[in-house]
Amino acid sequence: MPPTDAPHVLRLRGLTKRFGPVLANDSIDLDLRRGEILALLGENGAGKTTLMNMLFGHYLPDSGAIEVADGADGALRALPLGRPQAALRAGVGMVHQHFTLALNLSALDNILLGAEPLFALRRRTGAARRKIDAIMARTGLNVDLDAPVGRLTVGERQRVEILKALYRDARILVLDEPTAVLTPQEADGLFQTLGAMAREGLSVIFISHKLREVLAFSHRIAVLRHGRKVGEMRTDEADLPAIARMMVGQDVESPPRPPMTPGEPVLELREVTLAGAGGRAGLRGASLRVHAREIVGVAGVSGNGQAALAALVSGLAAPEKGELLLRGAAPARFDPAAMIAAGVGRIPEDRHHDGVVGSMTLAENLIIERLDDPAVSRAGFLRRGRIRAEAERACAAYDVRGQGPDGAARLLSGGNMQKLILARVFERAPDLILANQPTRGLDLGAANEVARRLLEARARGAGVLLISEDLDEILALSDRVVVMHEGRLTEAPARDRAQIGLMMAGRGAEEAA
Amino acid sequence: MELLDILTNANFWAAAVRIATPLIFGVLGALICERAGVLNLGIEGIFTAGAMAGWMAVWLGASLWGGVLAAALTGAAFGLIHATLTVPMGLSQHVSGLGVTMLATSAAYFAYRTALPDVSSPPRITPFQPMDVPLLSDIPLLGPALFQQTALTWLAFAMTALVWWALARTPLGVALRAAGDNPDAVDAQGLSVYGLRMGAVTAGSALMGVGGAFLTMSAFDAFFFGMVNGRGWICIALVIFASWRPGKALLGALLFGAFDAFQVRLQTAYGGQVPGQLFLMAPYLLSILALVLAARRAEYPRALLVPWFKGQR
Numbered sequence: 145m146p147p148t149d150a151p152h153v154l155r156l157r158g159l160t161k162r163f164g165p166v167l168a169n170d171s172i173d174l175d176l177r178r179g180e181i182l183a184l185l186g187e188n189g190a191g192k193t194t195l196m197n198m199l200f201g202h203y204l205p206d207s208g209a210i211e212v213a214d215g216a217d218g219a220l221r222a223l224p225l226g227r228p229q230a231a232l233r234a235g236v237g238m239v240h241q242h243f244t245l246a247l248n249l250s251a252l253d254n255i256l257l258g259a260e261p262l263f264a265l266r267r268r269t270g271a272a273r274r275k276i277d278a279i280m281a282r283t284g285l286n287v288d289l290d291a292p293v294g295r296l297t298v299g300e301r302q303r304v305e306i307l308k309a310l311y312r313d314a315r316i317l318v319l320d321e322p323t324a325v326l327t328p329q330e331a332d333g334l335f336q337t338l339g340a341m342a343r344e345g346l347s348v349i350f351i352s353h354k355l356r357e358v359l360a361f362s363h364r365i366a367v368l369r370h371g372r373k374v375g376e377m378r379t380d381e382a383d384l385p386a387i388a389r390m391m392v393g394q395d396v397e398s399p400p401r402p403p404m405t406p407g408e409p410v411l412e413l414r415e416v417t418l419a420g421a422g423g424r425a426g427l428r429g430a431s432l433r434v435h436a437r438e439i440v441g442v443a444g445v446s447g448n449g450q451a452a453l454a455a456l457v458s459g460l461a462a463p464e465k466g467e468l469l470l471r472g473a474a475p476a477r478f479d480p481a482a483m484i485a486a487g488v489g490r491i492p493e494d495r496h497h498d499g500v501v502g503s504m505t506l507a508e509n510l511i512i513e514r515l516d517d518p519a520v521s522r523a524g525f526l527r528r529g530r531i532r533a534e535a536e537r538a539c540a541a542y543d544v545r546g547q548g549p550d551g552a553a554r555l556l557s558g559g560n561m562q563k564l565i566l567a568r569v570f571e572r573a574p575d576l577i578l579a580n581q582p583t584r585g586l587d588l589g590a591a592n593e594v595a596r597r598l599l600e601a602r603a604r605g606a607g608v609l610l611i612s613e614d615l616d617e618i619l620a621l622s623d624r625v626v627v628m629h630e631g632r633l634t635e636a637p638a639r640d641r642a643q644i645g646l647m648m649a650g651r652g653a654e655e656a657a
Numbered sequence: 658m659e660l661l662d663i664l665t666n667a668n669f670w671a672a673a674v675r676i677a678t679p680l681i682f683g684v685l686g687a688l689i690c691e692r693a694g695v696l697n698l699g700i701e702g703i704f705t706a707g708a709m710a711g712w713m714a715v716w717l718g719a720s721l722w723g724g725v726l727a728a729a730l731t732g733a734a735f736g737l738i739h740a741t742l743t744v745p746m747g748l749s750q751h752v753s754g755l756g757v758t759m760l761a762t763s764a765a766y767f768a769y770r771t772a773l774p775d776v777s778s779p780p781r782i783t784p785f786q787p788m789d790v791p792l793l794s795d796i797p798l799l800g801p802a803l804f805q806q807t808a809l810t811w812l813a814f815a816m817t818a819l820v821w822w823a824l825a826r827t828p829l830g831v832a833l834r835a836a837g838d839n840p841d842a843v844d845a846q847g848l849s850v851y852g853l854r855m856g857a858v859t860a861g862s863a864l865m866g867v868g869g870a871f872l873t874m875s876a877f878d879a880f881f882f883g884m885v886n887g888r889g890w891i892c893i894a895l896v897i898f899a900s901w902r903p904g905k906a907l908l909g910a911l912l913f914g915a916f917d918a919f920q921v922r923l924q925t926a927y928g929g930q931v932p933g934q935l936f937l938m939a940p941y942l943l944s945i946l947a948l949v950l951a952a953r954r955a956e957y958p959r960a961l962l963v964p965w966f967k968g969q970r
Contacts, residue, residue, distance in 0.1 A: 202844070203968055226968075229847030244845035246835035247959065253831045258846030260828045267828055308846070 147363070150178040151218050153347050154199075154236075154316055159208035161194055168194040170371045171208070176316065178213075181338065181348045183362035183379070185355075187391055187587030188558060191371040192351045193241070196318050200238040201228040212236060212316070232258075237309020241320040241351075243301050247294035251287050251304045252276070255311050272311075279310050283337055299330045317341075319350040323357060324585065327445045328615065328645070335361040353391075353587060355384055356616065367391055392589055398620055399596040402603075406623070407436035409472070410487075410576045410607035411457070413633075416466035418452050420631075425449040427456065428631035429466070434576065434607040439598065441622030442611045442633070445648050449631040450611050451493075454580045457609060458490045459483030471575060484513055489574030491565055493581045493611075495558070499565045502554030506546065507535035509553045510568050542567040543593070559590030566597050577601055580611045595621055615644065663922045670802035672921070674810060675876065677914030679704070681813040682868030683892035684899065684906040685820050686732075686861035692824065692901055693857035694837035694960040698754025699739045700865050701889030702761030703732045707869025709765035712880045713772065715782045725809070725870055732866020733859050735761045740858035745851050747964030758889070769880060779879040785809055807875045809867075814907070816864065821903040833857055837958035840965035850965050865889070894944060897952045912947065916940035 154176040161169040169191045176182055184192045197203045199210060204226030211220040214234035224230040231238075245254050256272055273289065280286050285303045293301060302322065309317055317338075323331040338348050339361065352358050358365060358379070365382055367375040367390045375390045411434040420426035427449050434440045444450060455461040456468065462478035470486045484490075492498035500509045511520045511531055520531060535549035542563045546556045556564060562582065569577065579598060583591035598608055598621060612618050618625055625636040627647040634652070636644050663669050683700055690697040697703075711728035715721060735757055742753040773779065785807035794804035824830035836843045836853040843850050868888075873880045891913060899905035920936040927936075 200845075227847070228845055232847045238845065240841070240845065242841070244839065244842040246838040246842045248838045248956075249831060249835055254835075254842065256828070257832060257835055257842065258848045262829050262832060262848070264828055266826050267831075 147177050147179045150180065151213070152176065152220065153178050153213040153218075155211040155220055156195075156199065157209045157211075159195060159198055159210070160206045161191075161198060161203060162206055167371050169198070169205075172368070172371075172373050174366060174373070176347050176349060178315075178347055179342050179345050181342050181350070181361065181363045183358040183365045184349055184351045184368065185353065185358055185365055185387065185391060186368035187353060187589065188585070189587075190368040190391075192368055193320055194371075195368070196238065196320060196349065196351065198225070199231065199318065200236060201226050201231040229258075232312050232314075235313060235315035236318065237306075237312060237314030237316070238318040239302065239305040239309060239320065239322060241322075241324060243305050245293045245301055245304060247292065249293060250290050251293055251296065251307075252289040254293055254304055255289075255308050259312060276307060276311055279307060283310070283341060285310075285337060298325045299327070302326070302334070315345070316347045316349070319348065321351050321353075323352065323354065327613065329445070329649070331357065355387060358387075359384065369393055388588060391587075399592060399599055401599060401621065401623075404437045404602065404623075406438040407605065409433050409435050410470065411609060412467075412469040412472070413456075414467040414469070416456065416463040416468060418456055418461055418463050420449065420452045421455065421461070424451055425631050426452045427463075430628075430631060430633045431466075432609075432626060432633050434609050436575070436605050436607050437602055438623045439602055439608040439610055439621050441618035441625045442609065442628050443615055443618050443625055443636070443644055443648060444613075444628030446613050448628045450580070450628060452631070453628070454493060454578060454611060457483070457488065457576075457578045458492070459488070484572075487575035489569035489572060489577045489606075491562075491569060491577065491579045491582050493584070495561050495565055496554075500553040500556075500561060503552055505535075505550050506539060506544065506553055506556075506564055507531050507549040509564060510535050510538055510571075513568060514572070538567040538571060539564075542570075542597075559586050559593075562586060562590065562594060566594065570597060570601060573604065573606075574601075575606055577606055577608045578611075579608060581613065582610070583612075583614070583617060591617075615641065660923075663919060663926070665798070666922075667798050667801040669918055669922060670798055670915075671805060672918040673911065673915040674802050674806060675914070676917045677910040678806075678810045678813045678875070679868040679871045679888055680892055680895065680910035680913060681817060681907055682864050682871065683889060684895045684910055685816055685903060686864035686868065687892050687896045688899065688901055688903060688906055689820065689824075689833075689861035689864070690736075690858045691896055691961055692837045692958055693833050693854045694840065694958055694963065694965075695740070695743055695854055695858050696750045696754060696893075696962055697736070697739055697757075697858060697861060697865075698751060698893065699735055699757030699761060699862065700754075700892055701885060701887070702758035702765075703735050703862050703865040704869035704872075704885040704889045706735060706761040706765045707732045707866030708873045708884060709769060709869075709880050710866070711870030712782060712873035713768065715874065716780055721785055721874060724874055725867055728866040728870030728874075729863040730866070732869070733863040736859040736862020736865075737855070739862065740855040743964070744854045744858070747966060750962055765880075766882065779881065781878045782874070784873075784878045785875040809871045809875045812867075813871075817903050817907045824903065834958075837960050840960055844965075844967070851967070854965075865892075868892075891941075891944065894948050897955050898944075898948050900951070900955050901958060909947075913940060913944055916943050 152175055156172060156174040159169055159172045172195055186192050198205045210223040212223045212234045213220050223234050255276060285306055287300050287303050293304060322334060342348055362379045365377055365379055366373060369391060413430055413432040415429045415431055416427050417429055418427040425448050459478055459480040459482060475486050476482045514520055521527060532549055539549060544560050544563045546560055582594050602608055610621060619639055625639060625644060626633045627636055627644055629650050634647060636647060687697055687700055707728035710731035711724040714727035715724040739753055739757045742748045743750045787805050787807055790804040794800040832843060832848055833853055836850055840850040872884055895906060895909040898909045917940045920939045924933050924936045
C-alpha cells in the first residue's frame, strides 16, 4: 500500500542546473514521504540523473533548495548543497548507475571507505562487520565481505553499493537505473528487497525508463522531460500509454510487425561448439537457423553464451566443432572482413567500445568497414568530397543529430550513435543482421527507431538475429524465439512469457509448458 | 672461480644493500604517488634537488638529520608543484613530471653554482658513518650486509615497513588506494580526491628527496653534477616490477643493487679481456629482462594517469 499520510522526509524546491547552454534541470519540485517508493521516469537526457546528483551533492545547483528530515524529530532541515559528505550525514544514500566501487579493495573496505576516521594507526573493523552482518541478515543482501570487489558479479557489486548506503544509516535511498545491468530475476529480487525495506520505513527514489518495472514496483511516478517535471501520479492510478506520451511529449506507437513468409535460410549453425573468451560461457552444440524475411530473437539470462554467439557470427571466433553456413555456404575465413564481405551486418553490443571510433568523425566512422570500396577510395586516396556527401545524406536519412559529418563520434548521444551504426550497417543492404542488445540504454523514441529499421530490413529480405536481455523487446520484434541456456539454443514452442522465463532458467520446453 | 668468490664475499652484499638504499626511498615514493593515481616522473629531478639540499644544509652548518629534513622538504615542495599541476588542474602527468625533473635538476645546479661560484671540486662534509650493531654484525654475510650500514639505510628498511602498514592497514591507506582505482568511489563516500592525491604526491616526493640525500650524505660526501645518473628512472621501472607492493619494491631495489655491485666486481676481475661498458650495461639489461617477465602480469592502478574533476561525472 502506498503511504499517503506518512511524514515527508525530503523536499526539493526549484532546483535548477545549467551545463553551458543546456538547461539540464529547470526549477524542479519534488516531495518524498517516509516508506515511499518513487519512480523517476524520463527519456535519456531528461535530467533524472542530474537531479539526483544535486540531491547527493555531486553537483552544486544553480538555484533551489533541498530539505531533508535528518534527525529523530522528523523536522525538515536545509541540506548544505554540493557536498556528498553532508548528504551522507543527513541520511541520503545513492547507488550510482556506474558503480562507485574501488575494484582493488574488498567489499568491506569499500563499505567502510570514508565512514571511519581517516587518520588512525590501525583499523577497527569488528563492530563494523557486526553491523553489516546485521544489515545483511535483515535485508537478504548477502555478499562475501572479504572478496575483492573486482571478483564479484555485477549483481553482487550492486548489493555492495546498497550496503554502503545502508551502513551509513541511509533513510533515503536513490538508485540510478538499478536494473540496467541486472538479469530479470535479479531485478525482481532487488525490487522485492526494496519493497520490504520500504515497509520498514526506508524511502526510495529510483530512476528508470523501463515502464513495466515502474508500474510493478513503485508507489508514485514523477515524469521528467527536457529538464522539467511534466507529470506526477500515483502508480495505481497510472496508465501506460499516458505515461509514455508524457515522457516523449507525443504519441508513441510500436512499429507494426506485418506477417511475412520466410525465405531461404541465410544463417545456419549446426551443432557448433566454441569456448567462451575470458572464462565466460561458450557454445555447446548450438544449432540455429535464420531465414530471409525473418527476425529470430535469442532470449536468455546474460552470460549463457550470447557473447560467444555474437563473436562467432561477427567473425571474431571460429567454431571448434560444428558448422556455420551463410546462404548455405561456409565462409571463406572466420574473420570480420570475410563475414562483412559475405553479407553480415553487425550492430555490436557495446557501441562505444566496438561500434565507433570516438575520436574520428561521423563520415569516417561511416566508411570504416569498406575502405577499399572504389566509392570510398581510389589509388590509395580517400575520395573526401564523395565521402562527405554520402555522410550528409546518411545522417539525414537516419536522423543522426550531432555536429554534422565532421563532428567527432564520441560527442553523439547513445541514441544518435546507434543510428550512426544503423546507417553504416543498413546502407550495405546485408543479408544477415546481427543485432546484439540494439536498444540497450536507449530511450523510447530511439528504441522505436531501431525497431522500425530492423523491421524494414526484414521486409527488404534480410534475416535478423536479435540477441537481447529484454524479453519484452524480443517478444515485440521476433517471428521466432530461441532460448539460450548454458551454451545451447532451444526453440520456444510459443511466444509465452512465463514459459520462456522458465526455459531461461534451464527447464526444457516440455517441462516448461 | 671468481664469480663464486664474489657472491660469498661479505663486501659484495654490503655494497648491494648500499646501492639499493636510494632506490628503496625512490621506489617507495613513486609507489605512493602511483597508488593514488598519479605518475611522478619528477623523481629524477627530485633526487638531484634532494641530494643538493641535504648536502648544502649540512655544509651550511645544519646537523646531518637537519640535512635529511631539508632534503625531504625540498622533495615535498617539488612534489607539491607536480601535484598542483596534475591533480586539481588535471594536466598531463607525463609532461608535468618531465618538466618538474628539468626544473628541479636545474634549480639544484643553479643553487650549487650560486653558492660556490668558483670552486673546481665541491667542499666535503662529514657524512653518515656506518654503524656496527654488536653481535648481529658478526653473522657471516648477512651481518656486514645489514648491520654495518648507515642510519639512512636502516631508515629505508623502516620506511618500507611503514609504507606497507600504512597502505594495507590504515583507513588512510585504503582511501589512497581507492583514489588510484576509482576516484568516483572516494568522492561518493564524501572524501576529498584532491586532498588524497595531492597529499600522496607530496609525501611520496618527500621520500624521493631523502633518497637523493643518501647519495651526498652517506654514499659520498659531496654533490657532483650528474650524480643521480638515471636512478630515478630505474625507480619508475621498479614500481611496475613490484606490482605496486612495498615488499616487492624492497626486493626489486635490492636485486638491482646486487646486479650493480656484481658488475663492478666483474669489471675488476675481467676488465682486461672484456670492454667495461658491457658490465656497466648489465644491471640495466637484467632490470629490463626482470621487468618484462614481471610486468606482463602487473595490474595497474586503474585510475593511474586519469585526471579526475569534481562535479564532472
